[in-house]
């Protein structure tokens with residue numbers, strides 16, 4: 001469906017994208033995860049034919065785009081990172097324009113606009129000016145505008161930035177519907193939980209380079225530990241009241257990979273939750289550490305990114 | 317191909333009409349400034365109503381001659397003459413409430429009479445003037461010359477003082493040593509003849525001698541003044557010029573907005589959305605150029621419609637020519653707007669630069685100050701600015717009342733500028749924003 005090979009793009013001395021490849025089959029959702037400035041937007045722009053790559057290729061259904069007017073562009077729907085809407089016009093007027101860009105007018109445009117608005121749940125607000133929409137509604141309209149010509153491939157460039165959790169969920173529901181309809185999604189984000197929720201495969205990029213490219217399970221396998229035991233302690237001192245928790249002793253236990261104390265919560269990375277949990281709790285009790293809550297956690301993509309780059313996604 | 321093109325053009329037109337700032341800049345402001353300028357530039361050409369030059373007369377002589385001068389001046393159509401005192405007159409000119417003050421000194425009549433024939437020292441008339449009105453000063457001194465000549469000569473040939481003065485002059489000439497014998501003889505003959513004339517006209521005062529020398533020496537001609545435009549009873553209309561000027565200026569501002577808008581779109585996602593669609597670059601830029609031309613044409617028409625309804629500015633010349641010049645100017649504006657989008661890196665920098673450039677060409681095009689007030693060399697030089705041709709074309713078709721043939725050159729030149737601007741713009745336009 002979509003084959004992207006070794007894309008490269010430099011702006012002056014800055015290498016914005018440095019050898020990004022991705023392959024997406026029909027119905028597959030690929031996540032492009034990376035911090036701000038990683039090169040996600042530039043990659044998406046090259047796929048959509050807006051930016052000419054310095055090298056590498058993009059093939060859609062086996063064919064590269066031949067110029068601005070290549071009809072194959074109709075297979076792509078682009079949801080730009082910036083809200084690409086005319087604030088002063090109504091939602092209806094905006095969508096009529098965007099439908100017309102793909103030669104849709106009259107009844108065909110009307111049907112397409114109706115369906116798109118239905119999907120994103122804005123059918124009752126079509127005659128409002130966009131400037132009167134909330135941030136979340138604008139994001140949903142931004143998505144709807146890319147769906148009018150019924151593209152097979154959707155390029156979603158951070159489609160949820162700056163929206164409230166409720167709108168984000170609404171957008172996710174929309175995307176899941178599109179996924180079920182068999183669309184191919186390329187989803188860029190710097191929120192790891194979004195990539196986790198939606199994507200079949202995640203490509204992690206940093207400074208324009210791919211640092212990991214795998215299924216979720218595959219990525220988790222990159223982690224030293226995937227299971228964490230989180231224990232909220234009453235008190236980090238031991239029973240005698242004068243000595244702290246001895247993390248190095250804890251780490252020395254068989255089956256324990258890591259131990260970290262943060263804000264009264266002890267996180268222990270273990271190989272096997274079932275066998276290590278009782279042992280760790282017993283170790284704590286023996287040393288007089290009282291706890292009031294125990295939970296198990298899974299390592300997430302944030303940890304994967306941290307492990308791969310030594311930096312956190314958000315402050316990268 | 318037509319569906320996206322039409323939709324893109326329609327979108328630009330829609331956006332124009334919901335943009336309050338754009339409407340203000342295209343209609344309210346040019347109409348306001350045009351009305352003001354038009355009023356100042358002489359309004360709707362009612363010549364009778366043209367303002368008279370305020371002149372203060374100070375007669376310190378009070379002789380028959382000086383009184384005759386005041387009477388003559390007061391009768392001039394172009395002047396609004398009031399009498400005054402020397403100090404008041406000077407103060408009034410300094411304040412600008414009077415443009416010119418004319419002071420006739422004591423003994424002027426006597427001295428002028430003596431100097432009329434004889435070699436006496438000529439008396440002086442003081443003319444005080446406001447330096448910001450040099451043109452009016454020249455006009456007043458011109459009129460004054462004629463009037464003084466008439467008043468003095470009339471007195472010399474027919475008046476009481478004149479008779480005595482002629483006799484005095486005769487005596488002086490006879491005693492004079494410095495004159496060549498031949499000249500002396502001629503002068504004596506002349507003065508004796510005048511004296512004889514005076515005797516006769518005195519005896520037959522009612523003898524119907526109201527013509528000839530009894531009126532004094534007058535200018536041997538009068539003027540018939542007529543404002544020349546292509547047809548009779550078409551008159552200069554200050555509003556026609558002012559509206560043409562403001563329309564040219566603010567339509568170019570509209571062009572700047574078009575260019576800036578393109579830059580802003582390029583910075584934002586909208587441009588990506590347009591470019592993601594299977595549309596050629598020519599179509600994307602072309603639709604913006606076409607919508608710009610349509611809007612520019614509309615702005616010209618609406619402003620002139622207002623001028624017509626409110627100030628009676630008519631297309632006295634060819635309507636086809638007027639529409640043609642408007643359309644060519646609109647197309648030129650579209651090309652200019654496209655060109656604006658290729659200068660400067662950021663929209664802000666571009667705006668500053670292009671407003672500056674626009675004001676210069678608007679000024680040189682005669683949109684503020686009418687072209688005919690420019691020095692000759694500058695009038696010749698300004699053929700290189702497109703605004704000059706727009707102004708010429710619009711003025712030719714409105715108050716000058718010229719025919720279609722007078723619109724051909726402006727239309728051709730404006731279209732040529734449009735082609736050059738558009739070509740440059742397409743060659744230089746950067747499709748991707750720089751980060």
Ligand SMILES: Nc1ncnc2c1ncn2[C@@H]1O[C@H](COP(=O)(O)OP(=O)(O)O)[C@@H](O)[C@H]1O
Pocket residue numbers: 011014015016034035036037038039040041042043748749750751
């Ligand atoms: N048009 C451009 N000109 C110059 N530099 C650019 C341009 N577009 C992007 N960049 C740079 O390339 C890098 C990658 O940008 P981008 O693809 O937008 O990253 P992301 O979308 O992951 O935040 C950034 O350092 C950015 O500043």
Ligand SMILES: [Mg+2]
Pocket residue numbers: 037040041042081157158
């Ligand atoms: Mg981005």
